[in-house]
Amino acid sequence: MNELLRRLLFLPEQASSFAADVDRLHYFVIITTFIASTAVGLTAIAFFIRYHRRTEEQTTPHIEPPLWMELLFFGVPLSFFLLWFFIGYREFVRQQTPPSDAMDVYVMGKKWMWQFAYPDGPNAINVLRVPAGRNVRLLMTSRDVIHSFYVPEFRVKKDVLPGRYTDQWFNAVTPGRYQILCSQYCGTGHSLMRGEVIVMKPQDYEDWLAAQKHGLVTKQDGAPTGMDAAPPLGNLVAQGRRVAADEGCLKCHSTDGTRHIGPTWLDLYHRREKLSDGTLVDADEAYLTRSMMDPALEVVDGFQPVMPSFQGKLGGPEVAALVEYIKSLRSDAVQTGPSEGPAYAPVRVR
């Protein structure tokens, strides 16, 4: 039944954990629509056959609908609409709420390509590799105008905006290759701003990632363009640490929990910060990005609004690297791997 309707309606294959649920509601809504519009059409035709005009001077009775009939006209469609809405909204909330165990991939859209960066791995252009059966969260931003990340087989789509982050998560169930389309108009190359998601078997993905990390396979998916300031070497955390030093972030923000001109970065990620206007804000990726782009807008209580805007000074990859670096600064994080020098490494306080 599912397969028959899916083919009749030209829906693409169901390759994510959302797709089957979305399609089920789709069938319900479209079948009801067909029945309703056909019923209205047939009723009109039936009335025409039954009540066609016999003489040009024919008179007709004056008929008003009783109240119960108007209430029925109102109530029946409203019940259907609300039922669809509640089924759909439940699913929508699920789609909009990334699970906490999702692996992150940074996405940057620009005219007219997609760039993907893994926190602990390589960068790639237009090809996103993800393991099957794992929750993946995309943290997306744009370098120029608005784009939109769309994979029809996953039934997911999210606008990719300049100057801020949006996120989208999915769980790809079937290994395979799926097209990424840009669905927000972005200029002459809009229709060619296509990429590909390669959903790999988990083991294949781990092997690929390990190979990337060891530099055995470099630049398999394309070379960086001249516009990319940050070299795609090392992981994002390391890049973020370098950017923080180069851009002078660390002159005001400490990474060891001490209070300085600006709030410390240690444990900043997902900290509930009280702002100068009294509201509480969750310091997530979006807040961190906003604070770099428009620092005067949401100032943490007790600090002066002295930070300059980094709008136009930091590119998408640099912002992603900084955010990833801030995320890595946890007081409870277990230090693994070789020491990378004492300068900015997080240390445990309290």
Added chain:
Amino acid sequence: MRLSESDSSALAGAQRHLSYLEDGTTVMSWLNTRDHKRIGVMFLAAVLFFFFIGGVFALALRMKLLQPGPFLMDALSYNRLFTLHGVVMIFLFLIPAIPSAFGNFVLPLMIGARDVAFPRLNLASFYIYLAGAAIAIFGMVHGGADTGWTFYTPYSSTTPTQVLPILLGAFVVGFSSILTGLNFIVTVHTLRAPGLSWMRLPLFVWGIYATSIIQILATPVLGITLLIVAVERVAGFGMFDPARGGDPVLFQHMFWFYSHPAVYIMILPGMGVISETVCAYSRKNAFGYKAIALSSLGIAFVGFFTWGHHMFVSGQSTFNAGAFGILSMIVGIFTAVKVFNWVGILYRGAIAFRTPFAYICGFLYFLVFGGMTGVALATTSLDIHWHDTYFVIAHFHFIMVGASMMAFLAGLHYWFPKMFGKTYPEGWGLVAASLIILGFNATFIPQFLLGNFGMPRRYYQYPEQFQALNVASTAGATLLGFGLLIILIYLFIALRWGPRCEANPWGSKGFEWMTDSPPTTHNFDEIPTITQMPHDYRTHEAPGVIGAA
């Protein structure tokens, strides 16, 4: 030099037998007229011209889409063409089509008035419309814009194409829309004939009244928004462009605050036309009159609170999406109520299958299908897959073309004898209507399927799996265009050489038929007193023709 119409009330007695068409035949007598009927006819000519232009653009786009790769034109030309198609069809055809052309012509007749409340303002509205259209055409000739009719920032504030004249054109046309809306509201409030209470107003007047409310409340917001984009382009003002500290999503909020109600500006007058024509061709009173009339006001009110359903994937909060989703469900109900009542009018009527009735049948089917796919799109989780795909294109063409244009054509055929005193050839009318309804289905049902399939809108090139459905859609569009061409030809012939008709060829008891066809300059020799509801067919005699020779 002869006196212009509105100054000539002293001469009204002498001119009583002249129709408005014969009362002054010089070009100046038209260009300088303050007669609502002549202004309505001039608007009709102008919107038909722009409908033709917009239609040619649409066919050119469809021709390109026969091939998945580059074909006929380059990407930039394609992008300019779909922008112009949208701008021309929306701002220069759909928004003014029914209110400014038919509304101007029949609304004063329907309420038993000699003219609108502000005849000079009415003429000014026409010239402002022409000025806006001229600025937009200037922009088209000088390269055109490639932003899409939605002008999303920061693309529109950074693209090097000629966005400025197109923005200014839409801005200026907005004033015409505001002035016409204001004029109609004052007219309905102050110039109703004795005995014409609000609950006796023809349903077309209710539709236009609700539309006018939206026009005067929402259009200023569009004006502000377009102006800010213009200032941003010229002076580097950073309101919407994040590179200058602006917020691109703010533009979308402001734009859709106008443009969602604008959808109702385009469909409510069409619903009014259908209310009139269903009654006239089934010789039946309006079943559920109050429900139809008040649901227009309901749409006008709730329609202001649904704009966020255009932005479910823009990163707005999940809570906002839910609130806008549920409000969109409520606005859909008012349309459903109207549809059921229109079908109810047919019950125990005396139905004549004339050309307008064919369009009524098409309208009902397309409105239900288009409206319910709109509800489907407001169902948040379903919208994610469909957003910005051909499904959305098909949905709103079902409403804008399937419903609004069908209503426009129904009104054009219904009021053609009223406006010009001539009849059109019924046989050709039915042939054209069948072609149009068939062609319309063939054009847009494949586009629903393309949307399901995942083809995004505004795609110059597309992956090859989408080709078969695109070819089907282009074939349908050709049929649709051909049907429209037939109408253009036979109406032109009927206008010049068609047989003269009697004052009320349909036997309609709509109030606008109480006077001659075509009406005299001052509509009525004596202002009629209204003693009954419109479309009361309980008695034999046709409504008295007042002012007949």
